[in-house]
């Protein structure tokens with residue numbers, strides 16, 4: 657049987673966005689993230705990070721730095737007894753590669769994760785801090801996208817609402833809404 661998942665943008669959703677974050681020591685988990693992770697795992701979902709890391713293509717940092725940041729996220733989750741089930745990132749940037757199939761809002765990362773982890777994207781959800789994250793989730797076929805409060809919220813929330821996405825304060829809030837919705841529909 658296929659699994660269902662929460663796809664999560666990284667910077668601004670899992671950790672605070674410090675722009676082209678590539679130093680593990682600068683990773684700080686956002687409030688409500690670990691709690692949300694606990695709730696979604698308890699409900700049988702997987703947690704998959706999908707992140708654009710164009711800084712790799714731009715030569716700002718190496719893919720090793722991306723891996724080090726992901727390792728740091730896992731370390732920070734240990735005290736909560738939690739972990740991320742998969743990290744997928746696009747190392748490309750339009751200034752370097754005209755076209756790739758994985759930079760969000762393209763859905764390539766979602767498809768790769770779905771193949772690897774046996775995920776049914778149609779029963780899965782996307783949480784991002786920018787409208788392009790939510791569009792990526794929609795392009796992949798996710799059931800619903802959530803815009804989480806961050807630096808971009810004031811600018812992106814009106815557009816997100818107009819496009820049918822839901823706005824939340826934290827990842828935990830998004831997960832709670834999904835669990836309520838699923839309870840109501842009996843799935």
Ligand SMILES: [Zn+2]
Nearest residue numbers: 746756758759
């Ligand atoms: Zn790419």
